Amino acid sequence: SRSVSHGFSLSSSWEIDVWGRLKAGEKRALADSSAAHADLWAARQSLAAQVVKIWIKLTEVNEQLGLAQTNIMIMDTTIKQADLRYNLGVSPALDVHLARTNLAGTQAAREQWKSSREKLCRQLEVLLGRYPTGLIDSTHSLPQLMPSIPAGIPSDLLTRRPDIAASNSRIVSAQAKIKEAQAELYPKLIITSSGGTSTDEFKDLLNNNFLVWSLGSNIAQPILDGKQRRNNVILQGTIAAELILNHRRTVLNAFSEVETALSNEAILQSLEKRLQEAVLQASRALDLSEDRYSRGLEP
Numbered sequence: 001s002r003s004v005s006h007g008f009s010l011s012s013s014w015e016i017d018v019w020g021r022l023k024a025g026e027k028r029a030l031a032d033s034s035a036a037h038a039d040l041w042a043a044r045q046s047l048a049a050q051v052v053k054i055w056i057k058l059t060e061v062n063e064q065l066g067l068a069q070t071n072i073m074i075m076d077t078t079i080k081q082a083d084l085r086y087n088l089g090v091s092p093a094l095d096v097h098l099a100r101t102n103l104a105g106t107q108a109a110r111e112q113w114k115s116s117r118e119k120l121c122r123q124l125e126v127l128l129g130r131y132p133t134g135l136i137d138s139t140h141s142l143p144q145l146m147p148s149i150p151a152g153i154p155s156d157l158l159t160r161r162p163d164i165a166a167s168n169s170r171i172v173s174a175q176a177k178i179k180e181a182q183a184e185l186y187p188k189l190i191i192t193s194s195g196g197t198s199t200d201e202f203k204d205l206l207n208n209n210f211l212v213w214s215l216g217s218n219i220a221q222p223i224l225d226g227k228q229r230r231n232n233v234i235l236q237g238t239i240a241a242e243l244i245l246n247h248r249r250t251v252l253n254a255f256s257e258v259e260t261a262l263s264n265e266a267i268l269q270s271l272e273k274r275l276q277e278a279v280l281q282a283s284r285a286l287d288l289s290e291d292r293y294s295r296g297l298e299p
Contacts (some may be wrong), residue, residue, distance in 0.1 A: 009195065016190075059139050069105075100132055121135070174236065185230065
């Protein structure tokens with residue numbers, strides 16, 4: 001004999017979260033998502049910081065190139081003066097050779113700065129997602145310094161750092177995994193249901209008179225793999241402890257970076273003042289020495 005039947009069905013199951021396993025899983029997923037978002041922001045901030053650092057280095061190189069060109073002009077003038085005095089028999093040939101040596105050294109330094117500029121331009125273009133042609137536009141003046149950081153800023157501002165936020169979210173995720181692993185040791189209560197139609201005639205497939213449905217429940221208790229599940233609880237606890245230690249290291253590194261930056265700010269401000277004074281005195285010394293050399297008072 002032969003028979004043909006048509007049918008379709010829908011089924012569903014629902015687990016009663018008696019021990020909080022599903023809720024812990026949801027918390028873990030949200031924490032993992034939060035950690036991923038924090039890692040994304042950390043990557044963005046790191047990229048922005050690298051771009052700023054290279055841009056400032058490139059600006060410094062441009063200023064150094066300008067300084068080297070100014071020094072070359074000074075050396076040219078010195079060579080002309082030395083040649084003139086040598087031709088007049090006032091100075092020995094040694095002055096001419098020393099002046100030309102200084103000029104060659106300054107020209108070599110200029111070429112080194114040019115090489116550094118080419119390298120920095122290409123690095124910046126790569127960070128910006130461009131082909132490294134070395135032709136990127138740059139500025140020739142450093143940006144104005146920001147005002148000093150006021151005292152009394154609360155340390156909880158460090159919690160806004162993406163790396164700390166990501167580390168904290170991973171700890172929350174690990175703790176949720178521990179609860180999930182613990183809940184796996186207990187039985188699960190699952191309710192299942194299904195419904196649909198079954199008929200010998202295709203035309204009666206959507207007829208309510210041919211409905212078929214069922215409802216049931218079951219309790220599943222792990223027996224054979226109980227030791228593995230208990231070991232998983234220990235494993236997740238160990239992973240959480242490791243993440244807590246890593247979080248502590250991340251926070252301490254953050255404090256160290258901030259303290260170092262605040263300390264360096266005062267030192268660099270003092271250094272800047274000393275360098276500005278050195279520039280002023282060097283400029284005056286240059287004018288005075290050129291004047292005294294041109295009048296034959298100094299070698």
